Amino acid sequence: MGTEFLKIKESEEAKEIISELYEKYYTPQSEEIDISDAYNRVIFEDIYSQIDFPPFDKALKDGFAIKSEDSFGASEEMPKTLEVIDFLEAGSITEKEVENGKAIEISTGAAMPKGADAVVMVEYCEKGENEVNILKSATPGLEVAKKGSDTEKGKLILKKGDVLTPGRIGVLLSQGFETVKVYKKPSVGVISSGNELINPGEELTYGKIYDVNGNMIKSDLTSAGAESKFLGIMKDDYDEVKTTVQNGLKECDVLICSGGTSAGLGDMIKHVIDELGEVHVHGISIQPGKPTIVGIIDDKFIIGLPGNPVSAIMIFDVFVKPIVAKLAGRSYEFEKKVIKGQLTKRIHSPVGRMQYQLVKIDGENIEPIFKDSGAIFSLSTADGYVKVPKSVELIDAGEEVEAYLFN
Ligand SMILES: Nc1nc2c(c(=O)[nH]1)N[C@H]1C(S)=C(S)[C@@H](COP(=O)(O)OP(=O)(O)OC[C@H]3O[C@@H](n4cnc5c(N)ncnc54)[C@H](O)[C@@H]3O)O[C@H]1N2
Numbered sequence: 232m233g234t235e236f237l238k239i240k241e242s243e244e245a246k247e248i249i250s251e252l253y254e255k256y257y258t259p260q261s262e263e264i265d266i267s268d269a270y271n272r273v274i275f276e277d278i279y280s281q282i283d284f285p286p287f288d289k290a291l292k293d294g295f296a297i298k299s300e301d302s303f304g305a306s307e308e309m310p311k312t313l314e315v316i317d318f319l320e321a322g323s324i325t326e327k328e329v330e331n332g333k334a335i336e337i338s339t340g341a342a343m344p345k346g347a348d349a350v351v352m353v354e355y356c357e358k359g360e361n362e363v364n365i366l367k368s369a370t371p372g373l374e375v376a377k378k379g380s381d382t383e384k385g386k387l388i389l390k391k392g393d394v395l396t397p398g399r400i401g402v403l404l405s406q407g408f409e410t411v412k413v414y415k416k417p418s419v420g421v422i423s424s425g426n427e428l429i430n431p432g433e434e435l436t437y438g439k440i441y442d443v444n445g446n447m448i449k450s451d452l453t454s455a456g457a458e459s460k461f462l463g464i465m466k467d468d469y470d471e472v473k474t475t476v477q478n479g480l481k482e483c484d485v486l487i488c489s490g491g492t493s494a495g496l497g498d499m500i501k502h503v504i505d506e507l508g509e510v511h512v513h514g515i516s517i518q519p520g521k522p523t524i525v526g527i528i529d530d531k532f533i534i535g536l537p538g539n540p541v542s543a544i545m546i547f548d549v550f551v552k553p554i555v556a557k558l559a560g561r562s563y564e565f566e567k568k569v570i571k572g573q574l575t576k577r578i579h580s581p582v583g584r585m586q587y588q589l590v591k592i593d594g595e596n597i598e599p600i601f602k603d604s605g606a607i608f609s610l611s612t613a614d615g616y617v618k619v620p621k622s623v624e625l626i627d628a629g630e631e632v633e634a635y636l637f638n
């Protein structure tokens with residue numbers, strides 16, 4: 232088996248290759264789901280209002296529906312007295328019409344009766360047996376929501392790509408939608424590889440370590456909008472890697488492996504992809520994450536993340552998450568925010584590799600905290616990273632840098 236990297240790619244070149252492969256092999260899919268399951272899903276096509284909302288002129292307060300002109304000049308000292316001819320609850324209707332000198336008692340949410348153009352709140356009325364004293368003058372339209380005043384039939388109410396928040400689900404419910412067409416969540420499988428890896432709950436014997444990458448990457452995939460599955464740990468055994476990869480690809484749109492990507496004896500992923508498909512990237516000129524692999528098998532992405540957890544999550548965040556998010560309809564949510572500040576400590580970076588230096592941010596202070604690619608605790612305290620260009624060996628404390636924030 233060969234042990235050499237393919238030609239190492241620059242970071243931007245690798246991104247372009249990934250993006251071209253995405254365009255060639257992937258198209259976002261949709262599915263119709265029940266509105267009760269719609270929370271946090273992404274709308275697949277523009278949605279137009281099917282009805283006016285509110286669908287009728289609606290009373291906004293409990294009180295009396297009147298002709299506003301009948302109340303002009305009314306006050307506590309000089310109330311206007313009107314005959315009460317009916318009572319309207321929300322959901323009920325009446326054939327009676329409000330004429331001059333008449334009123335209909337009305338509940339919040341009821342349809343306005345014919346003839347009335349205002350509601351006087353019950354607080355400004357004195358109710359008698361069959362009549363009511365109006366104690367305050369009402370303007371036309373007072374305490375009435377006109378039909379279609381919130382949204383008119385045929386108006387664009389939600390756009391393709393909108394994430395379904397409770398408020399947006401509320402809009403769909405007000406329009407009577409039972410189902411909604413959303414982006415189908417891409418199914419993405421994660422596999423960890425390495426003879427040294429053990430599952431949580433297993434005894435930690437000498438030389439073994441707990442698997443970090445599997446469920447760490449799975450959780451980040453969930454945040455990108457994927458249906459993510461951890462498919463377990465595989466040993467550094469060619470046949471086991473091959474079978475696990477083949478089975479994973481049957482049930483997933485994208486398969487992500489970690490570990491076994493570099494040039495060592497136990498590093499099988501590249502050879503398996505060579506046999507089953509094609510390796511498009513092996514090696515990116517960045518730190519951490521140099522041994523990254525991008526391949527295609529059966530028209531699907533197979534990604535080999537470096538085993539070191541910091542490298543794995545950084546490579547996932549920079550190169551893989553954006554395409555998964557795009558397939559899930561949420562790419563724009565993962566555009567990186569950039570802030571400027573001063574470095575608190577000097578950064579050393581390897582010449583010839585772009586470095587993604589983990590940083591902690593405190594106001595204008597940007598503190599480099601990258602130790603090594605296996606130091607998971609430093610990752611847990613990082614707010615983002617600073618990109619150190621490959622030609623730069625050192626950035627001094629006090630210099631201004633740009634930090635890219637994790638989402
Ligand atoms: N001769 C060379 N050796 C290495 C190179 C190189 O270019 N030439 N690159 C180094 C770099 S950089 C990295 S990063 C690592 C990545 O290699 P692999 O992807 O083959 O990863 P492993 O060797 O399997 O593991 C590396 C390290 O990470 C730990 N690990 C692996 N998987 C997990 C996991 N799921 N959870 C937690 N920790 C994990 C593993 O135990 C090792 O300590 O290669 C260098 N070598």
Ligand code: MOO
Binds near residue numbers: 518539542604
């Ligand atoms: O890419 Mo490795 O991640 O430098 O440690």
